[in-house]
Amino acid sequence: MGCISVRNGLVLLADGRIDQCDVLIDSGLITEIGGELRAECEIDATNCYVLPGLVDLHVHGMGRESTSLSSLADIAQLEASRGATTFYPTLFAPPDEIATQLRRHRRETDDLRAVPQVAGFRLESPYLANASGGLPKDCAPISEETTEMLLDAGGGLIKIWDISPELPGALSTTSRLTSLGVVVSLAHTAATIDQARAAVECGARLVTHLFDTFRQPMETEPGAYPAGLVDYLLVEDRVVCEIIGDGTHVHPLLVEKAFRCKTPNRLAFVTDSNVGAGLPPGRYELPMGWGTAQINGPNDGVRLVDRGMELCGSALTPIDAFRNVVNMFEKDLATASTVCSRTPAKLMGLNKGELAPGRDGDVIIVTRNLNLVCTIVSGRIVWQI
Ligand SMILES: [Zn+2]
Numbered sequence: 389m390g391c392i393s394v395r396n397g398l399v400l401l402a403d404g405r406i407d408q409c410d411v412l413i414d415s416g417l418i419t420e421i422g423g424e425l426r427a428e429c430e431i432d433a434t435n436c437y438v439l440p441g442l443v444d445l446h447v448h449g450m451g452r453e454s455t456s457l458s459s460l461a462d463i464a465q466l467e468a469s470r471g472a473t474t475f476y477p478t479l480f481a482p483p484d485e486i487a488t489q490l491r492r493h494r495r496e497t498d499d500l501r502a503v504p505q506v507a508g509f510r511l512e513s514p515y516l517a518n519a520s521g522g523l524p525k526d527c528a529p530i531s532e533e534t535t536e537m538l539l540d541a542g543g544g545l546i547k548i549w550d551i552s553p554e555l556p557g558a559l560s561t562t563s564r565l566t567s568l569g570v571v572v573s574l575a576h577t578a579a580t581i582d583q584a585r586a587a588v589e590c591g592a593r594l595v596t597h598l599f600d601t602f603r604q605p606m607e608t609e610p611g612a613y614p615a616g617l618v619d620y621l622l623v624e625d626r627v628v629c630e631i632i633g634d635g636t637h638v639h640p641l642l643v644e645k646a647f648r649c650k651t652p653n654r655l656a657f658v659t660d661s662n663v664g665a666g667l668p669p670g671r672y673e674l675p676m677g678w679g680t681a682q683i684n685g686p687n688d689g690v691r692l693v694d695r696g697m698e699l700c701g702s703a704l705t706p707i708d709a710f711r712n713v714v715n716m717f718e719k720d721l722a723t724a725s726t727v728c729s730r731t732p733a734k735l736m737g738l739n740k741g742e743l744a745p746g747r748d749g750d751v752i753i754v755t756r757n758l759n760l761v762c763t764i765v766s767g768r769i770v771w772q773i
Contacts, residue, residue, distance in 0.1 A: 397433025441473025566591025
């Protein structure tokens with residue numbers, strides 16, 4: 389692996405400052421940030437921002453490719469063209485089908501070694517109290533056999549596992565998965581505050597698309613303002629909360645509330661992208677019997693035509709989500725980078741998410757209008773305009 393220098397760009401440094409300088413990447417790692425860093429391969433980033441690659445924790449598909457049917461190499465290429473240097477293919481199917489998909493992906497990618505953008509798998513089903521945009525057949529009761537069967541199929545590569553904390557067996561499974569280094573995410577839940585807190589005590593550290601699939605609290609006493617699960621999660625510092633930042637899944641006012649309660653260090657913007665993300669407006673067929681989807685652009689979600697236009701993931705691509713943090717939610721570049729790169733990377737224990745010597749050489753170059761110019765993964769250019 390050679391040496392590559394990104395020259396003369398506006399580099400977002402780890403402390404949040406932006407400095408015009410060079411970034412040198414050698415053997416896959418950032419080795420130096422400064423002036424006059426020459427290499428055999430140089431990229432001119434004059435007038436462009438140089439940022440950490442985007443890390444997307446929640447991805448079902450993009451374009452016409454889905455995690456259930458397509459090859460991860462094809463999805464990775466699309467992700468690179470939209471700024472993601474790391475993503476977690478997310479599976480949503482009945483347990484046996486998930487196991488089949490895990491084995492297929494592992495076989496096709498030499499246990500992910502062939503696709504460095506994929507840092508591990510995520511299981512959104514089967515341990516959900518309600519399927520929401522998915523199908524009821526994708527949910528299953530929690531059992532030790534099912535858990536061990538899926539762990540075996542994942543071969544140590546399942547890194548995020550969604551669980552509704554109110555299901556019988558949720559707490560012991562959360563403890564077991566946490567002990568294996570799997571990040572458990574509170575998901576699709578109508579749990580009480582006490583049930584959710586118990587799961588956090590057992591190690592749950594992520595919240596799956598906060599606000600979406602969560603219920604409004606019921607009034608318990610006339611005149612008394614009720615506190616709900618979302619309120620608890622907003623002030624529970626032990627959990628990182630995901631936000632689908634398209635302005636449709638979560639109203640901008642609630643996004644602002646989440647920024648103020650969680651701070652950027654506890655917020656991870658995800659796409660939850662599905663088939664149709666990044667495609668022109670139109671109707672597209674979803675895999676696995678999920679039906680026809682209507683796409684109206686990146687900020688209107690993937691809508692299920694046959695099910696009352698219900699949302700089924702987003703039509704965001706990673707760079708759309710990043711741009712929205714700046715343009716729609718009015719945050720600065722450093723904050724956008726924190727919620728799209730640093731916080732998810734830190735949660736997952738990755739050596740990524742900021743530009744500093746010693747970190748992985750995962751870099752994106754964008755214009756001042758935040759249009760993607762180049763994507764570099766482990767010091768290799770994987771996409772260029
Ligand atoms: Zn999802």
